[in-house]
Amino acid sequence: MTTLLPVYERDLVIVSGKGALLTDSAGNTYLDFAAGIGVNGLGYGNGKVVSAIKKQASRLIHSSNLYFTEPVTRLADALVKASFPARVFFTNSGTESVEAAIKFARRIGNASGRTELVAFEGGFHGRTMGALSITWKEKYRAPFEPLVPGVRFCPWNDPASPPRTSCRASPTSAARQGHCSCPTRCNAGSGARAPSSPSSGRTSGPIS
């Protein structure tokens, strides 16, 4: 019996982990091919990660965005250095990142009358209402209609479709190229699609 809202089917109690192994409350050990749904990239019990968490937690756990904190500014720099010239907005999850991206795209597009959001068939972007609106699977969306309007779904990996003016854009070039913004994510786990082919001109695909 649990007081948790039963939106997941589960029966295992996980207690601890080391490397790629997990141990349950009955003492069984498992080889983990789920990584906490793609979260535990460096496995379990990573000494450096734990020590960094302990050190920072003992100094300052939270101060809000009213102030700068050193780990956050350093991380923003590291992310930009590893990708492209950008400004970073931090969130607490993928769906929150997508919500922010949708707002940014609308903010930028609205200035020139471009309000359409373009998403790809088979894509999964999150469970919150905005991210859900651009998530393909009807089954996930239907019980929560009406959702965010102005969404167009395009076939994945098909350079011929939709019209070039609409779907060549990446979310970060919406203002430059198209009528709309294409939310694409660097983790397409639930979409289970083939990676984007180089010729399609798409700017993203699943990565590990």
Added chain:
Amino acid sequence: MTLAKPLGGGLPLGAVLLREELAGALQVGDHGSTFGGNPVAAAASLVIMDRLTSGGFLGKVEKKGKMLGRNLRAMQRKYPSQIRDVRGLGLMFGIELSGPASPIVAALRARGILATRAGENVLRLLPPLVVKRSELRSFLVAFDDVLAKGIGMQMEGGGGAVA
């Protein structure tokens, strides 16, 4: 570009990177987050970023992924009526089965492996990037056993192995 999942080393952390030339369109007050950009999560993330970008880590991940992919495709050739497609990048794979994925997930768990499904027919493999080659081999042995026993297959007459 939106990010999350392994970014915080297990702690909740996500990010959006907005191209520098577009960032001017966003003004103070347009968006916010009380918890977004937590310093503890960021401290963990700096360790992750450092590991990912040094020591040829990703190159090793790619090699392990190629090994896994080669073996999964060999398994597809061995069990063509059970495996429809194998697709993946790095260490993330989706194995499209001809039957439901749930019985395969259950059978793998009985063999000490935790995996999930993506949709009705796709077995999703997403091990931690630090998974060892020996552990990948253990998975392949278990998966081969599950397929050899025809678990999850619709047999003529309606029967079929379940464990």
